[in-house]
Amino acid sequence: MSEASSSSRSGWEDPSVPAGRIEKLSDGWALAFDKQFDYPAAHIWDVLTNPRKVEQWMGSVTPDWELGKEYTVEMGGGSVSGTVLQLTPRSSLQITWDDELGEESVLEWQVLESDGGALLQFRSRTDTADFLAEGSAGWQGILLAFAAVAAGTPPPGMEQPAQWRALRDAYSKEFDVSPTMGFLEETPGDTTLVFERWYDAPAEDITAAVESSGGNLRLGEGADFSVEETDGVGKLRIRQRIDGGNPQDTAALMAAWHLALDSAAVRLLGETPHPNSHRLRALEALYSASA
The missing domain is CATH 3.30.530.20 (START domain)
Structure with a gap:
């Protein structure tokens, strides 16, 4: 792995340590991740929005992200759907995320030029703390796969249930939110x-x-x-x-x-x-x- 690839994934190697943070808002909750990459912002935007690359780190998107349009993501045997709320090329993507339980959240990615590379900011906002610890552990795995695709390396395999629970429990304890x-x-x-x-x-x-x-x-x-x-x-x-x-x-x-x-x-x-x-x-x- 190159020096750039290594540094772009630093701090995310330990699957039992939270890389994101959970924040209590006046009207709900937010999950936040900030990830610095040693690649141009245009490259990170391509990984975020190119359907062939999105399929590698999250799932198959149908149709492509398009402002104001509905979409479906097939991932891990399940599916989610929603609407693209904001799409500013090479800058920001905001979507609703409606899962099969009828829970809705708003997801936002921002790509910013930073320190000669790009800073990826991810936010997930929801009304309740239901599945928040589980979602935090899940999104950390997805963003780790994103980092691998950005580096041109194979995404990591699916976590074992015990590893995923350990990370979920770590989020629960660190941010005082109940497992679900x-x-x-x-x-x-x-x-x-x-x-x-x-x-x-x-x-x-x-x-x-x-x-x-x-x-x-x-x-x-x-x-x-x-x-x-x-x-x-x-x-x-x-x-x-x-x-x-x-x-x-x-x-x-x-x-x-x-x-x-x-x-x-x-x-x-x-x-x-x-x-x-x-x-x-x-x-x-x-x-x-x-x-």
């Missing part, structure tokens, strides 16, 4: 479902809210609950052994738990949750794909 997704902990002959959620509430209130929400979805039998309370924040951990090996049944159980924990958050705010079957099916598809 559950995962499977597998040992020889045994599979355990694990969820971790953080709530701004006392431990006894969290336990009651989760038991109520889980009971409505007929969950909880055989599950172990623990809540660690620190400075008014209760960190819930659920573990439940999975009997049998039907992946679809496992995905359905994880989706039901995910929805129950979302409902518990609503209960803790003193409101009445209204889970819907569309979101449950979307969560089931998400967990099925991630498995």
